[in-house]
Amino acid sequence: MSSSVSSERETILQTLKEFCEAEIRPHVLEWDEKQQFPRAMFRRLGDLGFLGTIFPEEYGGAGLSTADYAAIVEEVASVDGAVALALAAHTSLGSSHIFLFGTEAQKRRYLPRLTSGEWLAAWGLTEAEAGSDSAGTKTTAMRDGDSWVLNGSKNFITNASVGNVAVLMAVTDRTRGRHGISAFLVELDNPGIRVGKKENKLGMRASDTCTLVMEDCRLPADALVGREGDGFVNSMKVLDGGRISIAALSVGIARGAFEAALAYSKQRKQFGKPICEFEAIQFYLAEMATDIDAARLLTQRAAAAKDSGAAVPRLSAQAKLFASEIAVKATDRALQIHGGYGFMKDYPVEKFYRDVKLCTIGEGTSEIQKLVIAKSLLADRE
Numbered sequence: 001m002s003s004s005v006s007s008e009r010e011t012i013l014q015t016l017k018e019f020c021e022a023e024i025r026p027h028v029l030e031w032d033e034k035q036q037f038p039r040a041m042f043r044r045l046g047d048l049g050f051l052g053t054i055f056p057e058e059y060g061g062a063g064l065s066t067a068d069y070a071a072i073v074e075e076v077a078s079v080d081g082a083v084a085l086a087l088a089a090h091t092s093l094g095s096s097h098i099f100l101f102g103t104e105a106q107k108r109r110y111l112p113r114l115t116s117g118e119w120l121a122a123w124g125l126t127e128a129e130a131g132s133d134s135a136g137t138k139t140t141a142m143r144d145g146d147s148w149v150l151n152g153s154k155n156f157i158t159n160a161s162v163g164n165v166a167v168l169m170a171v172t173d174r175t176r177g178r179h180g181i182s183a184f185l186v187e188l189d190n191p192g193i194r195v196g197k198k199e200n201k202l203g204m205r206a207s208d209t210c211t212l213v214m215e216d217c218r219l220p221a222d223a224l225v226g227r228e229g230d231g232f233v234n235s236m237k238v239l240d241g242g243r244i245s246i247a248a249l250s251v252g253i254a255r256g257a258f259e260a261a262l263a264y265s266k267q268r269k270q271f272g273k274p275i276c277e278f279e280a281i282q283f284y285l286a287e288m289a290t291d292i293d294a295a296r297l298l299t300q301r302a303a304a305a306k307d308s309g310a311a312v313p314r315l316s317a318q319a320k321l322f323a324s325e326i327a328v329k330a331t332d333r334a335l336q337i338h339g340g341y342g343f344m345k346d347y348p349v350e351k352f353y354r355d356v357k358l359c360t361i362g363e364g365t366s367e368i369q370k371l372v373i374a375k376s377l378l379a380d381r382e
Contacts, residue, residue, distance in 0.1 A: 046117015
């Protein structure tokens with residue numbers, strides 16, 4: 001990385017850090033307890049350019065690298081994982097699918113609204129019977145003259161009730177399996193789509209997560225994103241980038257928990273001295289710091305590879321697998337360092353502990369990441 005790029009990133013992150021401290025941290029507990037999505041705050045993030053980081057300036061974006069974006073997600077997640085999750089879903093999934101596979105007309109219509117924060121994006125692949133087996137999609141899209149008609153539902157959709165447009169997968173040819181799945185742009189004020197169940201979650205509670213239900217949802221012919229039948233294949237490419245953002249999210253949560261534990265260990269006294277002077281605590285802190293640095297390096301390696309145009313399925317899977325698993329471990333250690341106080345909502349590690357588990361599940365479980373990695377390794381031997 002050149003010094004000029006590093007200096008630019010440092011300036012961007014300092015601006016973001018100041019924003020997070022002023023606009024996010026004071027409200028984290030309130031948003032979490034109320035399950036309140038902070039829509040006004042997201043509009044301010046858009047005004048600062050943080051909702052269009054990786055997209056070209058011609059579409060209202062900031063033209064930053066994936067590596068810069070990963071650092072941005074980490075910074076937000078170190079304060080509030082729920083906000084970072086909504087940011088990542090908006091950018092890496094919904095907006096990215098439009099940018100990567102949409103027509104020029106689709107990009108011109110939607111991206112400026114999304115990068116500015118005027119609109120928020122959602123993305124829907126998961127269904128009740130199509131989680132890890134996402135090729136098992138049941139939602140259908142049937143041609144009807146010059147229109148498409150969608151019927152079905154999508155589960156666990158981030159930004160579902162607060163978003164304005166979603167990219168949704170639907171079966172257009174059941175006989176072709178995963179090659180019969182297509183992607184569609186659905187504006188969420190369409191009378192044929194409605195928000196179903198709002199999920200009551202363990203963590204990430206300020207991030208909006210709902211079911212979307214399509215009942216004779218009529219779309220124009222130009223709502224198709226990419227070629228007919230390419231929706232699933234393109235979704236896997238979108239997820240390659242999405243997994244980098246979840247790795248960065250994991251690093252951020254782990255870092256936030258570590259920083260809280262480090263500060264607490266210097267203040268908390270037992271047996272007449274700060275607990276940071278006890279070897280057991282020092283070992284915990286040393287392991288946490290090392291794991292977090294290693295996870296960040298894996299994440300930045302995957303991001304740099306994506307920026308170079310290289311294929312990144314294995315690198316993004318490795319980054320997400322390692323970062324999410326060490327984040328769970330780091331938040332557990334951070335809570336342990338806090339002792340009984342870590343179990344109380346008065347301290348931030350309680351929320352980090354609840355939030356972090358999603359990182360090993362969302363955008364492909366740890367088990368799915370291992371399958372992706374193994375498949376790549378075995379293919380290299382052929």
